[in-house]
Amino acid sequence: MATCPFCSRQVEPTDRHIYQRVVGWEKHRSRGGTNAIALREVRQEWAHAYCVDRAKRGHLGQTGIG
Numbered sequence: 001m002a003t004c005p006f007c008s009r010q011v012e013p014t015d016r017h018i019y020q021r022v023v024g025w026e027k028h029r030s031r032g033g034t035n036a037i038a039l040r041e042v043r044q045e046w047a048h049a050y051c052v053d054r055a056k057r058g059h060l061g062q063t064g065i066g
């Protein structure tokens with residue numbers, strides 16, 4: 001069991017409606033385009049899909065995160 005970094009509630013890593021954290025290296029592009037992440041690394045961190053989707057829309061993360 002893990003904790004969602006957005007709502008601080010528990011996340012079940014085997015649930016379908018979750019996101020798993022990945023980190024990696026993105027090549028700098030002058031003209032945008034699709035993201036190609038190199039050396040992608042999966043972290044043992046999970047979050048609810050609805051929390052991530054809300055954060056992407058800007059409803060969360062306005063108080064210092066990111």
Ligand SMILES: [Zn+2]
Nearest residue numbers: 004007048051
């Ligand atoms: Zn959450």
